Amino acid sequence: MAAHTPEEVAALRATGAVHRVSVPGSGESWLVVSRDAARAALTDPRLRNDIRHSASWDTDGGHALGRNMLQSDPPQHTRLRRLVAAHFTPARTAALRPRVEHLAGALLDALPNPGTADLVARYALPLPVTVICEVLGVPGTARPAFHTWSNELVTPTFPEAAAAAADALTGYLTDLTGEKRAAPDGTLLSDLTEAADTGALTPDELLGMAFLILVAGHETTVHLISATVHSLLSHPEQLARVRAEPDLAARAVEESLRFDSPVHSTAFRFAAEPLELAGTPIAAGDAVLVSLAAASRDPRHFPGPDRFDAGRAPGGHLGFGHGLHHCLGAPLARLEATVAVRLLLERCPALAFATDPATLTRRTGTLLHGLAELPLRLG
Numbered sequence: 001m002a003a004h005t006p007e008e009v010a011a012l013r014a015t016g017a018v019h020r021v022s023v024p025g026s027g028e029s030w031l032v033v034s035r036d037a038a039r040a041a042l043t044d045p046r047l048r049n050d051i052r053h054s055a056s057w058d059t060d061g062g063h064a065l066g067r068n069m070l071q072s073d074p075p076q077h078t079r080l081r082r083l084v085a086a087h088f089t090p091a092r093t094a095a096l097r098p099r100v101e102h103l104a105g106a107l108l109d110a111l112p113n114p115g116t117a118d119l120v121a122r123y124a125l126p127l128p129v130t131v132i133c134e135v136l137g138v139p140g141t142a143r144p145a146f147h148t149w150s151n152e153l154v155t156p157t158f159p160e161a162a163a164a165a166a167d168a169l170t171g172y173l174t175d176l177t178g179e180k181r182a183a184p185d186g187t188l189l190s191d192l193t194e195a196a197d198t199g200a201l202t203p204d205e206l207l208g209m210a211f212l213i214l215v216a217g218h219e220t221t222v223h224l225i226s227a228t229v230h231s232l233l234s235h236p237e238q239l240a241r242v243r244a245e246p247d248l249a250a251r252a253v254e255e256s257l258r259f260d261s262p263v264h265s266t267a268f269r270f271a272a273e274p275l276e277l278a279g280t281p282i283a284a285g286d287a288v289l290v291s292l293a294a295a296s297r298d299p300r301h302f303p304g305p306d307r308f309d310a311g312r313a314p315g316g317h318l319g320f321g322h323g324l325h326h327c328l329g330a331p332l333a334r335l336e337a338t339v340a341v342r343l344l345l346e347r348c349p350a351l352a353f354a355t356d357p358a359t360l361t362r363r364t365g366t367l368l369h370g371l372a373e374l375p376l377r378l379g
Contacts, residue, residue: 145168
């Protein structure tokens with residue numbers, strides 16, 4: 001099961017909220033496709049993120065990168081989240097706006113205008129990569145390699161390459177935490193290193209948390225920026241609305257989270273005991289995937305769900321998840337995407353597709369969903 005199209009999801013939902021599917025490389029799983037069942041699953045304490053609750057679990061392969069809050073449950077999850085939450089509060093995120101605006105402006109200055117460029121490679125990717133690396137404390141020289149490793153781990157080309165990327169990233173983060181220990185600098189990674197030294201984190205959790213924040217802190221935002229621009233260009237009347245009312249950029253981003261969610265499904269959850277979900281019996285040890293994209297197009301909650309509407313009242317979608325694992329970096333992703341879209345439209349009044357949008361390719365994995373490239377005419 002790769003990412004389902006909206007038409008496939010609608011057909012599934014018409015026959016039930018929960019379905020048995022086969023996930024390539026992972027085996028059988030239950031797939032949740034309605035919003036009500038999704039919210040119920042995301043708040044059910046019997047569905048756990050720790051893979052050791054899986055009936056098929058044998059070993060995690062010994063990779064420290066898996067020791068993070070996404071793949072843990074309370075009380076471990078609570079402890080881990082508390083250690084980083086202060087770095088992602090709305091107030092702290094708002095203070096980053098000038099820096100985000102400066103970075104976005106500099107990236108736009110470097111684009112050929114008039115001319116054509118791949119928005120993903122030249123704008124949607126480097127902006128969030130730079131921001132999250134600055135927050136975490138990753139030096140600029142390492143950022144290209146970091147993204148290569150991250151990309152391989154999120155969308156593996158083959159198992160050996162993914163294992164090599166995990167080893168390389170583990171080694172790099174181990175060295176970097178050693179540098180932070182020797183010279184604390186107030187960055188998030190420096191704080192996490194100090195927490196590990198005081199016993200609040202294990203060494204493996206330190207690496208796992210650094211990995212999660214690096215990857216989650218940019219991969220989804222790359223796709224959110226490019227998806228929002230793609231949807232606006234695909235709906236000229238909505239693009240005209242946002243150009244006429246620049247403050248609608250924030251709503252356009254919110255609608256993009258619903259309409260073309262960067263996170264297609266949650267990470268696997270596992271039934272710690274037998275349970276029933278939307279009338280479907282789930283056995284202990286069974287895997288469950290919650291389709292955030294499907295839930296956010298449920299017609300019982302979103303009128304005209306397959307219509308992109310930049311003025312739609314925000315709220316209700318599950319683009320950032322729900323419950324205990326609601327995305328900690330949601331305020332930062334919203335800020336970066338809103339700034340990126342608004343400045344792009346201001347600076348490029350003649351923005352248009354540089355190629356037939358029907359030919360664009362997407363990354364279509366179980367977890368993430370987004371454009372591999374987005375060639376645009378800038379002016």
